[in-house]
Amino acid sequence: MTGFEIVEPESLEEAFRLLDPEDPAVRPIGGGTALMLMMKAQIYKPERLVSLRRLDGRFSGIDIAADGSGFRIGAMTTFSMLEHSPAIRRHLPVIAQTMKTLANVRVRNVASVGGNLAHADPHLDLPPVWVALGARAVVVGPRGERTIPVEAIFEGYYETSLANDELIAELEVPVRAGWDALYVKVTTRAAHDWPALGLAVSAELEGRRIRDLRLVLSAAVDKPTRLAAAEAVLRGAEIGPATLRAAGEAAVAETEIESDSRGSAAYKQHLLRVHLGRAIEALAAKRV
Numbered sequence: 001m002t003g004f005e006i007v008e009p010e011s012l013e014e015a016f017r018l019l020d021p022e023d024p025a026v027r028p029i030g031g032g033t034a035l036m037l038m039m040k041a042q043i044y045k046p047e048r049l050v051s052l053r054r055l056d057g058r059f060s061g062i063d064i065a066a067d068g069s070g071f072r073i074g075a076m077t078t079f080s081m082l083e084h085s086p087a088i089r090r091h092l093p094v095i096a097q098t099m100k101t102l103a104n105v106r107v108r109n110v111a112s113v114g115g116n117l118a119h120a121d122p123h124l125d126l127p128p129v130w131v132a133l134g135a136r137a138v139v140v141g142p143r144g145e146r147t148i149p150v151e152a153i154f155e156g157y158y159e160t161s162l163a164n165d166e167l168i169a170e171l172e173v174p175v176r177a178g179w180d181a182l183y184v185k186v187t188t189r190a191a192h193d194w195p196a197l198g199l200a201v202s203a204e205l206e207g208r209r210i211r212d213l214r215l216v217l218s219a220a221v222d223k224p225t226r227l228a229a230a231e232a233v234l235r236g237a238e239i240g241p242a243t244l245r246a247a248g249e250a251a252v253a254e255t256e257i258e259s260d261s262r263g264s265a266a267y268k269q270h271l272l273r274v275h276l277g278r279a280i281e282a283l284a285a286k287r288v
Contacts, residue, residue: 075114
């Protein structure tokens with residue numbers, strides 16, 4: 001590993017001064033769990049890392065609105081903080097469920113919510129869950145701030161819409177009354193390994209009728225991807241074998257699934273058909 005400088009600004013203004021939008025060898029670091037692996041492999045050779053660990057205020061903490069309508073989650077919140085938050089477990093149980101097979105406790109103790117999103121690896125478990133929940137990211141930079149849907153962060157494999165001097169400050173996550181969500185992680189190796197396919201589903205059901213839903217595919221594609229055509233098949237429909245088969249076929253037809261070391265495109269297409277149907281049935285079973 002080559003030498004580099006690491007700095008720890010104590011204010012947002014200082015952080016912006018230390019970042020350089022024109023120099024890719026200067027970048028912010030949150031928990032650093034993914035970035036350090038890239039550095040050890042000599043894939044990335046930084047000259048300066050700007051640590052965000054001393055930034056508090058909006059970058060830290062988990063807060064729920066007084067009326068219970070949503071959460072504010074600071075970007076430097078660790079996965080362990082999410083995992084063990086009683087409020088998150090009560091109102092967004094899909095987060096706690098996802099943590100059961102997300103890496104290991106050492107990673108969860110360090111990895112941060114904002115850094116995980118900014119890394120933009122399509123195999124990550126939490127990004128599709130945030131998209132399925134309808135979360136929005138507050139992005140700050142020297143030119144001001146903007147609030148965008150989480151899915152708007154991702155532009156491709158390790159590619160984001162963030163400028164080099166922009167930072168994710170916090171997430172806004174709605175709590176939708178009457179909605180349930182789950183995350184399906186399909187891996188051909190150990191349960192905590194990268195998935196061959198990830199599928200996040202959030203839905204509002206009335207008996208076995210789907211009033212509304214959000215379907216998000218990850219791992220098998222180059223970024224977390226809403227399955228709009230499959231959603232259209234299911235929205236307003238009664239859950240049944242024919243409807244689920246049609247939704248599975250629509251999902252396969254609308255996505256460009258990629259082959260890799262975890263399976264061929266054809267294999268992952270089969271996984272998508274099977275697990276989409278199972279996920280919808282699992283949500284319906286929770287309502288019984």
